[in-house]
Amino acid sequence: MSRLDRHDHDLRFEIGFATECGRRPDNQDYAAARIGRPRLDARRDAVAAVADGVGGGKGGREAAELAVRCFFDGFFGLPGSLGVQQAAARSLDAVNAWIVAQSRVDPQLAGMATTFTALILSGRAGHCVHIGDSRLYRFREGALEQLTEDHVIGRGDFKNILRRAVGLEHALRIDHAEFSLRPHETFLLCTDGVHGALSDARLREILGFRESPDALAQKIVEAAITAGSADNSTAMIVEILDTPPMVEREIRDHFGELPIVAAPEIGNLIDDYRIDSLLAEGRYSRLMRAHDLRGGGEVVIKFPQPRVAADKVFRRAFINEAFVASRVRSPWIGEVIEQQPERQTRLYSVMPFYDGETLEQRLQKAPCVSLQEGAQLATRLARAIAVLHRAGIIHRDIKPDNVLLLKGGGLRLIDLGVARLPQIEDFPPEDIPGTPSYMAPELFSGAGGDEMSDLFALGVTVFRLFTRAWPYGEIEPFSKPRFGAPASLTALRPDLPAWLEAAVAKAIDVDPAKRYGDVLELAFEIELGARSGSPAAPRKIAFYQKNPLLFWQGFSALLAFLLAWALLRR
Structure with a gap:
């Protein structure tokens, strides 16, 4: 067995394989993988290949090993400017010519041939090069798909007789397929000793186990032998861990x-x-x-x-x-x-499909969000925003409708359609969207959005998380609001501590320079306060800010009293 890990330009994968003779006296299968080496190979692609030799004795094994090794030498020696399909075809044509020639000049190798199936990983694309009845499967999200066709006669007593193979004839007809690679999918390359003994359902069952590629390959081979496979059994697993980003x-x-x-x-x-x-x-x-x-x-x-x-x-x-x-x-x-x-x-x-509800849906339910629950949600949301900011991405539409609360306790920030991306053309100024009630004052003046405006939207979301209200009121679309003093969080929720009001007030300050340095500072303030209960020094809030209605009612009553007193004095 063998195992190979590779990280190359953000393409990450892992390979493992296993092979057994089964009931045969010798093993005529051959499997190997190779990755292009810097400064030594012309190509940086990766190739995993299996071959099943035909011809018996020395000839079958020789053909299988020659096909894989010589294909690697030819393919990795051709320039990267040559497409994968063309480079693979040239290499396999040369292999075929060599095997045909050897079978003619060496009596011990007469009639030798081999199947050949290769998975080529090139950037974000996978390529399959195939001839014969070895197979390539793709296992993705619980579904198993066969990506190759068996080149066998398929009828009567000759149903397993190959009609196409490397070394069988001068003119080589190769199948080629190209497909997109996706993280967390698994590819299985195997010989007929495996797929002839195991049904698709059984292969799907085994591939569903969360184990290393080596362990999966060994399980598949052992299952084939147990099921009565009379042929050599070889399995190679290629697990895609991550793919390069799209340009x-x-x-x-x-x-x-x-x-x-x-x-x-x-x-x-x-x-x-x-x-x-x-x-x-x-x-x-x-x-x-x-x-x-x-x-x-x-x-x-x-x-x-x-x-x-x-x-x-x-x-x-x-x-x-x-x-x-x-x-x-x-x-x-x-x-x-x-x-x-x-x-x-x-x-x-x-x-x-994420099983859960939006934060907005949660806010419509009783009871109100408690300090501990709200602090946990606020810090998780801040970490999600920080992930984007580290990548140079500004969300620009942070609000409860765009926060998913998963049933298992997780959180997902969604709807990145209006995000501002690094070095990417932005929306025209007149079309830059957002939700007015969560937009920072500078955005109404034509700013494109930055980490400080996302911090402001986070602060408004946290304010609403606890109070179900907006600190500056609900702002109508296409209006240009005037930002005065924000509403008091503790006036709306007297059960909440003063340090929380101070933290949120700093995040939603009208002046970007007076806000926190980043969203994680707000998260730290909330997390620390919720854990220790020690208050951040609360700012003094005027009575007018705490309850403006009562202030004006009292002020009006005072004016009425003074007016009545003045009239009586006359």
Whole structure:
């Protein structure tokens, strides 16, 4: 068995394999993996390959090993400017010619041939190069898919006889497929000693175990032997841990060609997604719960509402979400599932279905959020925002509607369509969106948004988390508010401590220079206060700020008294 780890330009994967002779006296399978080495190889790709020798005795093993080793030498010696498909075809053609020649000049190798199946990892793309009846499977989100076709006669007594193999004939016909790589998916390469003995259901069951690639490969081989496999059994597992981020041009090209059409109705079938229910509908988008008929599992699909905004604005929002998803992987940030271009026929984005509710929904329920619960939610949300800020991303629409509270206690910050991204074209100034009640004063003056405006929105969200009110009142769209003194948190919730009011007041100060240095400072202040109970020095709040209505009622009564007294004196 062997195991190989690699981190290369953010492509991370792990490989393991196992092989057994089974009932055969010798092993004619051969499996290996190789990664392009800097300054030694022309290519930086990674290749995992299996081959099953044909011809018996020395010939079968020789053909299998020659095919894999010589393919590696040829492929990694060709320049990276040559596409993967072309480089693989040239290499395999040379291997085929060599094996055909050897079988003719050496009587001990006469009739030797081999199957050949390779998985090539190149950036964000996977490639399959295949000939014969060894196989490549993809296991993704609980679903198993065979990516290769068996080149066998498939009828009667000759059903297992190969009709295509390396070394079988001069003209080599190779199958090639390209597909997008996705984190957390697993590939299985195996010979017919495995797939001939194990059903797809059994393979899916074994691949569902959360074990290392070596352990999975060994389990598969042992299961094949136990099931009565009479042939050599070889399995190679390639687990994708992470993929390189998409570049903006790739995302823009993909979304730029997709049409914007009316959002579907419940029961419609869109690109093998069955629309099951409506989750939410807003002015700009419709969120639908759907079932993925290809990969299985529940997802949420966001469809744009046509004729509400310019196409460019819509596409910018979907590009933003895909761009963030390709660069930020965090348990605090909502994911976007990358779609294969050949599958997607219209503009939408797909997200996992998170079982829970929004913070806004929680605020509509009794009882009010307690100090401990609120402090925990506030610090988690601050950490989610900090993840984005470390990546140079400004959310720009932080509010309870965009915070998901998961049933298991987790939290996800979602809806990154209006985010400001580093070195990426922004929305036109007149189209920069946001929710007015959570927008910092500087945004109403034309600022594009930064960490301080996100901090302000976080402060407003925390204020609302505890009080269900807005510190500066609910602001109507398209209005330009005047920011006076904020409402008092402790006046609305007398059970809360003064240090919490002081912390929130600093985060929502009208002057950005007077706010915290970053969102984590606010999180630390709240976390420390909730744990120790020691108050941050509270600022003195005027009676007018605590209860302006009572202040003006008293002031009016005083004026009335003075007026009456003056009239009586006359």
